[in-house]
Amino acid sequence: MPELRTEPLVVNFGPQHPSTHGVFRMRVVLDGERVVDVEMVMGYLHRSMEKLAEERTYTQNIPFTDRMDYLSAMTGNLAYCLAVEKLAGIEVPERAQYLRVIFSELQRIANHGMAIGIFMNDCGAWQTPVMYMLREREKILDLFEMTCGARLTTNYMRIGGVSFDIPEEFMPQATALVEELPDRIAEYEGLLLENEILQARARDTGILPADLAIASSVSGPVLRSTGIAWDIRKADPYCVYDRMDFDIPVGYQGDNYDRLLVRMEEMRQSVRIIRQALEQLPPGPFKTDIPLALRPPVGEAYARIESPKGELGFYLVSDGGPTPYRFHVRSPSLLNLTPLKEMTVGQTVADLVITLGSIDINLGEVDR
Amino acid sequence: MTLPGPLAPWYDFRDLSNAVERLLSWLNDIGPDWLVYVVSALIGGTAIFLFVAATAVANIWVERRVVARIQVRRGPNRAGPWGLLQPIADMTKLMQKEALLPRAGDPVVFLLAPILAFGPALLVWGVFPFGEGMTFVDLNVGVLYIIAVTSVTTIVLFMAGWSSNNKYSLLGAMRVIAMLLSYEIPLVLALLGVVLFAGTMSLSGIVAWQQDMRIWLFLVQPLAFAIYFICATAEINRTPTDIAEAESEIVAGYHTEYSGIQFGLFYAVELVNAMAVASIAATLFFGGWWLFGLDRWIPGWIIFIGKIYFIYFLLIWLRGTLPRLRIDQLMAFAWKFLLPLALVNLMLGALEVLLWLEYDLSAGLVLPLFSVVNLSLTVLLIVGWMRLMAFRFQQLPSRARLVHDIPVVAPGAPAGGAA
Amino acid sequence: MTKLIPGSETAAGIRAAVPDAELEEAADWVVVDAPHLVAVATFLRDDPAFDCRYPTAITAVDRLDHFELVYHLSSLQRNHMVILKTRILDHEAPEAPSVVPIWYGAHPQEREIYDLMGIRFSGHPFLKRLFLWEGFPGHPLRKDFLTLPSGHKPGLAHFPKE
Numbered sequence: 001m002p003e004l005r006t007e008p009l010v011v012n013f014g015p016q017h018p019s020t021h022g023v024f025r026m027r028v029v030l031d032g033e034r035v036v037d038v039e040m041v042m043g044y045l046h047r048s049m050e051k052l053a054e055e056r057t058y059t060q061n062i063p064f065t066d067r068m069d070y071l072s073a074m075t076g077n078l079a080y081c082l083a084v085e086k087l088a089g090i091e092v093p094e095r096a097q098y099l100r101v102i103f104s105e106l107q108r109i110a111n112h113g114m115a116i117g118i119f120m121n122d123c124g125a126w127q128t129p130v131m132y133m134l135r136e137r138e139k140i141l142d143l144f145e146m147t148c149g150a151r152l153t154t155n156y157m158r159i160g161g162v163s164f165d166i167p168e169e170f171m172p173q174a175t176a177l178v179e180e181l182p183d184r185i186a187e188y189e190g191l192l193l194e195n196e197i198l199q200a201r202a203r204d205t206g207i208l209p210a211d212l213a214i215a216s217s218v219s220g221p222v223l224r225s226t227g228i229a230w231d232i233r234k235a236d237p238y239c240v241y242d243r244m245d246f247d248i249p250v251g252y253q254g255d256n257y258d259r260l261l262v263r264m265e266e267m268r269q270s271v272r273i274i275r276q277a278l279e280q281l282p283p284g285p286f287k288t289d290i291p292l293a294l295r296p297p298v299g300e301a302y303a304r305i306e307s308p309k310g311e312l313g314f315y316l317v318s319d320g321g322p323t324p325y326r327f328h329v330r331s332p333s334l335l336n337l338t339p340l341k342e343m344t345v346g347q348t349v350a351d352l353v354i355t356l357g358s359i360d361i362n363l364g365e366v367d368r
Numbered sequence: 369m370t371l372p373g374p375l376a377p378w379y380d381f382r383d384l385s386n387a388v389e390r391l392l393s394w395l396n397d398i399g400p401d402w403l404v405y406v407v408s409a410l411i412g413g414t415a416i417f418l419f420v421a422a423t424a425v426a427n428i429w430v431e432r433r434v435v436a437r438i439q440v441r442r443g444p445n446r447a448g449p450w451g452l453l454q455p456i457a458d459m460t461k462l463m464q465k466e467a468l469l470p471r472a473g474d475p476v477v478f479l480l481a482p483i484l485a486f487g488p489a490l491l492v493w494g495v496f497p498f499g500e501g502m503t504f505v506d507l508n509v510g511v512l513y514i515i516a517v518t519s520v521t522t523i524v525l526f527m528a529g530w531s532s533n534n535k536y537s538l539l540g541a542m543r544v545i546a547m548l549l550s551y552e553i554p555l556v557l558a559l560l561g562v563v564l565f566a567g568t569m570s571l572s573g574i575v576a577w578q579q580d581m582r583i584w585l586f587l588v589q590p591l592a593f594a595i596y597f598i599c600a601t602a603e604i605n606r607t608p609t610d611i612a613e614a615e616s617e618i619v620a621g622y623h624t625e626y627s628g629i630q631f632g633l634f635y636a637v638e639l640v641n642a643m644a645v646a647s648i649a650a651t652l653f654f655g656g657w658w659l660f661g662l663d664r665w666i667p668g669w670i671i672f673i674g675k676i677y678f679i680y681f682l683l684i685w686l687r688g689t690l691p692r693l694r695i696d697q698l699m700a701f702a703w704k705f706l707l708p709l710a711l712v713n714l715m716l717g718a719l720e721v722l723l724w725l726e727y728d729l730s731a732g733l734v735l736p737l738f739s740v741v742n743l744s745l746t747v748l749l750i751v752g753w754m755r756l757m758a759f760r761f762q763q764l765p766s767r768a769r770l771v772h773d774i775p776v777v778a779p780g781a782p783a784g785g786a787a
Numbered sequence: 788m789t790k791l792i793p794g795s796e797t798a799a800g801i802r803a804a805v806p807d808a809e810l811e812e813a814a815d816w817v818v819v820d821a822p823h824l825v826a827v828a829t830f831l832r833d834d835p836a837f838d839c840r841y842p843t844a845i846t847a848v849d850r851l852d853h854f855e856l857v858y859h860l861s862s863l864q865r866n867h868m869v870i871l872k873t874r875i876l877d878h879e880a881p882e883a884p885s886v887v888p889i890w891y892g893a894h895p896q897e898r899e900i901y902d903l904m905g906i907r908f909s910g911h912p913f914l915k916r917l918f919l920w921e922g923f924p925g926h927p928l929r930k931d932f933l934t935l936p937s938g939h940k941p942g943l944a945h946f947p948k949e
Contacts, residue, residue, distance in 0.1 A: 010535075011535045033695060042917060043919060123691040124692025132439075135440065197690055335895065348694060777864045
């Protein structure tokens with residue numbers, strides 16, 4: 001009886017795939033349906049932004065930050081502007097800080113709605129949750145368009161403030177949205193979280209232990225789902241977050257379901273923050289004047305914010321010229337992908353796909 | 369073939385066989401014997417083929433509009449009024465695309481697979497009673513024929529996946545075999561429960577039994593209907609059990625490499641299979657063309673098609689709402705949950721029939737009693753078996769824990785724990 | 788607020804544990820020499836007072852005649868940050884010790900530094916280029932990549948209305 005020759009199956013979840021969230025490639029070694037090894041290949045969206053930014057002034061670099069994490073452009077802008085302001089010692093007026101907080105939290109709701117929807121898409125619910133969540137995202141993007149003219153790559157924050165003040169129709173529309181959102185979030189929770197099929201798929205799959213999470217510099221909802229309470233808005237407050245009263249949701253064991261829970265609850269907390277910020281919004285200037293080609297003193301600065309994906313940080317080194325000497329992005333999506341292999345080895349192909357979906361990466365930020 | 373009767377005029381379209389039988393009796397008078405057989409086969413076959421083709425085309429529109437409504441959007445409304453010409457647009461697009469052939473695949477098997485997939489989808493329609501006496505072939509082993517024909521699909525889908533020479537298709541094909549084989553067993557056992565009560569495997573005989581007893585078999589065998597519905601959803605690869613062609617994981621499973629009209633055939637097969645499953649359920653469980661005597665005014669075949677669309681709507685509803693299960697969960701569900709329930713259902717049904725025949729009770733007394741008993745037992749068994757086999761998830765919290773302040777250890781105190 | 792531990796305090800702590808490390812103090816950071824990097828990093832991670840178990844960011848800067856590796860290390864429990872730097876003096880074929888055995892989060896970041904700056908990390912389990920393909924000529928983030936002849940820099944010499 002001849003020996004049956006068996007070899008593991010190497011499947012390429014290639015750059016073109018319906019659910020790799022962008023051009024991301026995984027070379028997966030399978031034993032039947034079980035994952036034995038995962039190798040990540042990235043760089044299909046590498047646009048060398050760090051090198052390009054060294055040739056442009058600090059203000060000219062702001063549109064780059066839109067296009068890194070293109071689904072949450074406001075927070076990308078904000079982190080960069082905070083880093084430049086720290087480097088150059090620029091003060092931001094109070095109205096601008098409140099506006100920054102409002103738009104960051106609106107962007108967080110939009111991003112989490114999309115993330116949860118796409119995660120459900122990966123689980124197999126044919127676009128139904130996405131369509132429901134996109135209704136609120138459309139309203140938020142309308143608010144963005146009315147303020148700065150763009151829906152996706154907003155380019156809204158400037159060094160020293162924001163670029164435009166909010167128009168008159170912003171406040172009534174934003175207040176109406178904030179009144180309506182908690183009911184919608186409760187509706188989504190009721191429809192999605194108790195579903196047995198979703199629980200059977202998402203519980204106990206893609207588990208990330210807490211100590212591996214810390215050693216891998218994982219941040220954001222992925223870190224909070226492992227049970228560690230860490231949020232830059234509470235630990236290292238920027239803008240006016242120290243005046244806002246909100247909670248941070250924390251998960252239990254770091255599986256896919258916990259990440260879903262954390263994102264759902266963060267949307268609700270963002271509504272709380274927006275409501276407080278809209279009430280407390282002071283009048284005043286929305287930007288300080290800075291020179292056209294800002295020349296910060298020689299030095300370096302690292303500023304970080306809590307973006308919807310995790311801790312987004314910018315490390316800027318200045319040599320006194322109008323352009324940065326070194327522009328480095330501490331990208332949350334890239335670092336959240338670090339433990340992907342440990343999270344998925346031993347599980348099936350289906351779990352690999354939804355684990356990748358629940359980490360919520362954005363390839364523009366991974367590859368820069 | 370039945371001999372012509374002198375009763376109904378040929379234009380009585382409540383029973384389409386009137387017209388056909390007038391024609392056949394005329395042919396019988398004027399031609400040789402074999403001509404009648406040939407002409408009746410041709411008429412029936414063409415009618416069924418046209419019906420299947422028409423429903424495949426119409427269902428493209430129905431499915432897309434209904435799924436869109438579930439998803440809070442409109443669906444196709446550009447091609448023609450209310451998007452009614454959308455199926456024609458889709459078919460034209462698929463027909464004019466290049467039908468690719470993978471170079472390293474097996475060309476003969478690759479080209480045969482879509483055609484063979486359409487075979488069972490078409491063949492199964494031959495035994496359905498569209499009305500009283502309107503069955504193409506009234507086999508007296510109709511149920512067995514249906515089961516046998518639909519199980520050909522398994523090997524055909526594996527042919528499609530294997531010959532594509534593509535790892536995604538291979539994964540899809542392997543999943544198809546595992547899943548379709550596992551779900552056939554509870555399906556057969558559920559259908560056996562129906563046969564037990566009706567006493568015959570002939571589909572028109574089952575409808576006649578329901579007509580005589582004035583009760584739907586759905587009420588007498590609710591557990592069988594539930595098991596049949598779930599197994600049939602798995603057999604036709606629809607969500608929540610469409611793991612074999614899971615778009616978000618293995619692109620398109622066994623039909624990844626197909627394009628053009630070959631893909632169009634697979635897509636049409638999926639729709640026609642859904643209709644076939646719906647019509648099996650309508651015939652066996654909901655009385656087919658009989659609706660408590662309403663078929664004196666509304667033709668029986670219209671009632672039948674209405675019931676089919678009602679059950680098809682249930683299938684679309686499931687598709688639009690539920691996420692999909694993983695393959696090992698599906699296997700566990702079939703073998704550990706559905707199979708024991710189907711066996712219990714069979715035993716209970718046999719016991720009931722035995723009691724009925726042994727003590728020679730009247731049907732009017734016994735059948736409502738059985739309905740009530742069976743309905744309550746269905747609920748009890750499903751809930752109880754679920755509790756016994758249930759996952760522990762129901763005890764875990766389903767909302768995140770809220771923390772207001774970050775716990776920071778003071779500089780002097782020792783740090784403890786993992787975080 | 789996250790406290791940024793001043794360079795003097797970090798240096799004092801390191802000198803107590805790793806005496807023969809050559810340190811240079813600045814206001815916000817400490818520069819350590821490359822051979823003692825792993826020992827210092829292990830100390831910073833394991834010491835209960837520093838407790839830097841969370842590597843926030845690891846990056847490199849090209850300083851024209853040497854490379855500078857910058858490590859931003861945090862402690863989540865104590866909510867403070869330590870900045871550690873190292874100089875790699877060889878500009879043509881730079882080599883540095885890898886801290887992947889200490890923090891797993893260094894794995895993609897060191898691959899990125901190898902890819903874009905060309906610094907090889909000894910002890911890295913899987914040192915392959917991350918964004919660019921094997922065989923790409925050069926390392927893009929170096930300052931001498933794509934220099935124009937005669938030292939011209941692209942862009943305007945100075946800005947209008949400045």
